[in-house]
Amino acid sequence: MPTCNTLMEQRTTTNRALNCTQYYRCSHGKWRLKSCPKHHFYANHLSTCIRSYYDDVCAARQEMENDFAMAQNLSSTSSKCRHMAVRRFEQNCRKYLMCLENKWWHQFCPLGMYYNNTYNYCMPNTDGQCSLTSSIKININSQMEFDTASCDLQGALRPSALSCDRFYECQSGSWELKKCARNQYFNATEGLCLNDKLKFCLPSNEVNCTEGERREFPFNCTAYEICVDGKWQRNDCKSGFMFDDILNICTINDGSCAENGLRKVCQKWEVKPHLLSENCTQFYYCFHDNWSQGTCLKAHTYSKELGECVPNAANEKCQTFTEEESLSIVISSNLSVKLESGDSISTICRDLEDGSIVQHPYSCLHFFICFRQVAITEQKCIKGSFFDAKLNYCRPNDGSCLIPLSGVCENATDGGNAAHPKDCRAFYQCSTLNGTELLYCPEGEYYNTATGQCQIDQGECRAFFKDNSKCAGVEHGKHIAHERFCNIYFACVRGLAIPAMCPSEQHFNPAVGSCGSDVKQSCENETLLNIVNELNPIYGCENLDDGHYLPDITDCTRYYVCSRGMKVAKRCSLDTYFDSEQSLCVPDDKSCPYIEKKQPNLLLAPPDPSICEGKHGTILPESGDCKEFYVCVNGKLRHERCYTNYYFNSSLMQCQRYHLYDDNTTLGDAVSGSVHESKIIQNGLECKNEPLNNTQLCFQMPQRSSLAEEGDCRRYINCNDDGQAVTQRCRNGESYDSLLGFCRQNDGTCLLENGQRVGVCKGRHGELVQNSEDCRGYFVCIHGQKIAGNCKKNEYYDKIQSKCIADMDNQCGEGTTQTVQTQAVSCVGLSNSVLYPYTFDECRSYFQCVNGIPKVQKCADGLYFNVTITRCVKEISNCYAPVVNLKHATEGIVHRKENICDKALPGHRYANLDDHCHSFYVCDEDGSAIRTNCAFDELYNAETGICEPSSQVVCKWNSLP
Numbered sequence: 001m002p003t004c005n006t007l008m009e010q011r012t013t014t015n016r017a018l019n020c021t022q023y024y025r026c027s028h029g030k031w032r033l034k035s036c037p038k039h040h041f042y043a044n045h046l047s048t049c050i051r052s053y054y055d056d057v058c059a060a061r062q063e064m065e066n067d068f069a070m071a072q073n074l075s076s077t078s079s080k081c082r083h084m085a086v087r088r089f090e091q092n093c094r095k096y097l098m099c100l101e102n103k104w105w106h107q108f109c110p111l112g113m114y115y116n117n118t119y120n121y122c123m124p125n126t127d128g129q130c131s132l133t134s135s136i137k138i139n140i141n142s143q144m145e146f147d148t149a150s151c152d153l154q155g156a157l158r159p160s161a162l163s164c165d166r167f168y169e170c171q172s173g174s175w176e177l178k179k180c181a182r183n184q185y186f187n188a189t190e191g192l193c194l195n196d197k198l199k200f201c202l203p204s205n206e207v208n209c210t211e212g213e214r215r216e217f218p219f220n221c222t223a224y225e226i227c228v229d230g231k232w233q234r235n236d237c238k239s240g241f242m243f244d245d246i247l248n249i250c251t252i253n254d255g256s257c258a259e260n261g262l263r264k265v266c267q268k269w270e271v272k273p274h275l276l277s278e279n280c281t282q283f284y285y286c287f288h289d290n291w292s293q294g295t296c297l298k299a300h301t302y303s304k305e306l307g308e309c310v311p312n313a314a315n316e317k318c319q320t321f322t323e324e325e326s327l328s329i330v331i332s333s334n335l336s337v338k339l340e341s342g343d344s345i346s347t348i349c350r351d352l353e354d355g356s357i358v359q360h361p362y363s364c365l366h367f368f369i370c371f372r373q374v375a376i377t378e379q380k381c382i383k384g385s386f387f388d389a390k391l392n393y394c395r396p397n398d399g400s401c402l403i404p405l406s407g408v409c410e411n412a413t414d415g416g417n418a419a420h421p422k423d424c425r426a427f428y429q430c431s432t433l434n435g436t437e438l439l440y441c442p443e444g445e446y447y448n449t450a451t452g453q454c455q456i457d458q459g460e461c462r463a464f465f466k467d468n469s470k471c472a473g474v475e476h477g478k479h480i481a482h483e484r485f486c487n488i489y490f491a492c493v494r495g496l497a498i499p500a501m502c503p504s505e506q507h508f509n510p511a512v513g514s515c516g517s518d519v520k521q522s523c524e525n526e527t528l529l530n531i532v533n534e535l536n537p538i539y540g541c542e543n544l545d546d547g548h549y550l551p552d553i554t555d556c557t558r559y560y561v562c563s564r565g566m567k568v569a570k571r572c573s574l575d576t577y578f579d580s581e582q583s584l585c586v587p588d589d590k591s592c593p594y595i596e597k598k599q600p601n602l603l604l605a606p607p608d609p610s611i612c613e614g615k616h617g618t619i620l621p622e623s624g625d626c627k628e629f630y631v632c633v634n635g636k637l638r639h640e641r642c643y644t645n646y647y648f649n650s651s652l653m654q655c656q657r658y659h660l661y662d663d664n665t666t667l668g669d670a671v672s673g674s675v676h677e678s679k680i681i682q683n684g685l686e687c688k689n690e691p692l693n694n695t696q697l698c699f700q701m702p703q704r705s706s707l708a709e710e711g712d713c714r715r716y717i718n719c720n721d722d723g724q725a726v727t728q729r730c731r732n733g734e735s736y737d738s739l740l741g742f743c744r745q746n747d748g749t750c751l752l753e754n755g756q757r758v759g760v761c762k763g764r765h766g767e768l769v770q771n772s773e774d775c776r777g778y779f780v781c782i783h784g785q786k787i788a789g790n791c792k793k794n795e796y797y798d799k800i801q802s803k804c805i806a807d808m809d810n811q812c813g814e815g816t817t818q819t820v821q822t823q824a825v826s827c828v829g830l831s832n833s834v835l836y837p838y839t840f841d842e843c844r845s846y847f848q849c850v851n852g853i854p855k856v857q858k859c860a861d862g863l864y865f866n867v868t869i870t871r872c873v874k875e876i877s878n879c880y881a882p883v884v885n886l887k888h889a890t891e892g893i894v895h896r897k898e899n900i901c902d903k904a905l906p907g908h909r910y911a912n913l914d915d916h917c918h919s920f921y922v923c924d925e926d927g928s929a930i931r932t933n934c935a936f937d938e939l940y941n942a943e944t945g946i947c948e949p950s951s952q953v954v955c956k957w958n959s960l961p
Helices: 057-073 323-340 529-534 667-672 694-699 886-891
Strands: 022-027 030-035 040-043 048-051 086-088 095-100 103-108 113-116 121-124 157-159 166-171 174-179 184-187 192-195 214-216 223-228 231-236 241-244 249-252 271-273 282-287 290-295 300-303 308-311 357-359 366-371 374-380 385-388 393-396 417-419 426-431 435-440 445-448 453-456 479-481 488-493 496-501 506-509 514-517 549-551 558-563 566-571 576-579 584-587 619-621 628-633 636-641 646-649 654-657 659-661 679-682 706-708 715-719 725-729 734-737 742-745 767-770 777-782 785-790 795-798 803-806 835-838 845-850 853-858 864-866 871-873 909-911 919-923 929-933 938-941 946-949
Touching: 040 057, 048 290, 628 777, 654 767, 835 864
Parallel strands: none
Antiparallel strands: 022 030, 040 048, 086 095, 095 103, 113 121, 157 166, 166 174, 184 192, 214 223, 223 231, 241 249, 271 282, 282 290, 300 308, 357 366, 366 374, 385 393, 417 426, 426 435, 445 453, 479 488, 488 496, 506 514, 549 558, 558 566, 576 584, 619 628, 628 636, 646 654, 706 715, 715 725, 734 742, 767 777, 777 785, 795 803, 835 845, 845 853, 864 871, 909 919, 919 929, 938 946
16 A cells, blocks of 8 residues: 555555455554445545445445446447447336437336337336336325434435335435435335335325425426426426436536437446535446436545545645645644643643633644543634634634745735746635635636736646747747758747748748748758647647637637537638737738738638627628528627528628529529529529538537528527537427527417418528518518618618618608607516517517616517417407506605615515515615516525526515524
8 A cells, every 4th residue: 555644644545455345544644444334335446435236335346346447448439339229227117228329318218108128119018017107106294304404424324204215315414315216115224225026115195296396307308397286397497407317406517418308328437526516525426327426535525637536625625635735734743742742732621621622822723622631633713714712713813813924925925826836727825814725727727927817828828838839939920940841930920839831942041031942952842741740739628618719829820719628610811810819810910821812702711700799680601602601690600501592692692592594594484483404593603512411511510509490490400519410399389599599489480380480581591671660671581580680871771672772862761760669668567577568559569678678579570469478479369558566666666764674784685575576675775675676587586585597486575684
């Protein structure tokens, strides 16, 4: 075994001679034998004890070690599976696993069916082969089982007194309710969930569920079921979240839940951090194709970088043990020596009762607990506090306890920082109140010693840029010679060495810093291949946030944008190069050797994404393909293609139907459909570009992005992780919103019976149509949905030419647009989260109050706003003004001192029951109550004091603090 010293303090290890449930822990210079809790074994590669689901605990560890060793030896390609292959899922007979795109996914059998292992497909559960197909019925009441939720022994088990298939496990000092698998019961003697072959666990008082209980929804990992009045009801997690079946809450989607609702199968003994960021002592590990929850040993925390449990700092459980901690261990060891040698520390507990607390004689941050008149346990106050000897407890440090700055902070100012000598991401925070604390910059940033702050790392810290250090300290734009090749040089662009090759029969002249004629032909021609490979180390976006920019260190006109951990290649527009310091394309200053002078309309690279900033509905041409175009949607650039039999007319800047004719066919024949052998003509030139297929289009789009399908507003194309296109359909009652990029509740513009759009943009894509209510207005149609636009001043939209032209005849009147005037409505007494009918146009529109201001939205052409279902529909219904809450209208938003805030402290919040918790009141310093509104789909939760999804909140009053 390794030596147990101060650097190994609290670390654990094992050897083959030990029982699988035992391990050694290093404590004050000695290895001490420890044992895991009952039915747990020590996992060496995780450095903690994990639960065994087998009767033979050691057999479970042997299986784990074999699988873990095999997983390390297998190559990445060996994990692929045959497409559409299926296999059983051991933990649930209603589920099975299916291989799709070389990955295993969880699948549910249809209701009333189970997975038959013999025939390898789902069959009717006629003889009760699988009890899980029936509804869950348990014998449990809503009252609490225990008066207290605290526990001491980590991993200890105790049965539930209310249900035979449930038990409690001690986790981090509290009892957590656990459930056995379906058709199992908890055996209190063995401390295991066993198969209920004898039907031992039969409920006496059957109810469907416990109030507020949650469980996963069978066919969609973004949804769950919650128990309301003894019955299961479905709820959906908000966008970007998934339902965690271990925590039974909605958490941020970590990629294991696909957009189509399938849950990805984990790899054998794969580990990942706990989904709750504040929980650093627990983690997830993969066991039998499903995630299980593991807990680190006492005084340990889970390290995301190492994928195992490591000792944590003495004063912060979520901060891992560092080298600096060894100093405090040495001090503690010395103190223990003094304690034995009769020093003053040994006498500080004399004549004191057991449990008494005394201050440390050498530190105002530490104190001792006395036992049998001996100071046996040394403790430290939490960050920002000190031990007050008069009060005998830790209180906030008001300057009474000053810690001298020493070590790395010796020359730092109080409250300042000091750089770590070895790690460019780390720094020390120096304080005479809190001591020296080691901190780290966020991923993708580094600590700048000049500014004393964390900044985005553009190569100052990351190793792959340090390898490209030939231009370090060299003036921007200067060219330097290559060490071996006379026809190759380096262009220094913002500190990056960009390799370039001189033209044929030329060589690089270091004296003038440019390429010149090789008159003597003394330079042997070489290629850039070797030098490009030499300067192109592997680096990526795995640990960087979405939207992070990375320069291409072999071509200064190219760069990468990080999206979901992957690099998306981009290229700067005409006459520009990528500036790695500013993370944007800037005009050419002659420093980049790869900029080529081209005509603007011949540029093949996509437009710069920044061209869409602040724009919505602007269309741009795809200069390399006459069937493709770009559109700005909500300030972001999106690649689109014209529909079948359409091309992009760069003159009109929109998609236009082909004119089909041959040598003997008139334009009228083409329109009438009498063309047989015709030629496709675009502006007199033949269009030879074939439209991109779905797979090619996905190569140009970020992973997991989606695109509307042509013709059916319920279907869309999803680009998966491998860049492949998968056609999918929205759930019942939903349609695909091509502007937002996801499925949402149908607002009536998509006919669910045939998938057709309604309105002026029906069947149109990449086209412009006139706004009948505004002679200067038009709509940009994107997959049948419209984006409003307006011509410039002194222009009007010409319907025949489908574009804005000069208003020479003043068709729009005396300098004003002929628009339908919107009559004012009042938001006094109305909620921000409700859609109200706009009665001034017979409910063809609706409005919503945003911070007290009405925002009017118009339904699609031919639709009316239905007050009952708050949705645009085909047929008109009763159209009446919204009911105003008179109490709100008379009281207003600000309540004076004689109201609810008279006895409350500033900042206290109260739920507003008058609008069903869609808002809440905040008490200010002068006793006034300021009403604040929640988001559209949220309610104020009086228990947590924040706005939460309305499906999870019960509206009720909260009392004084």
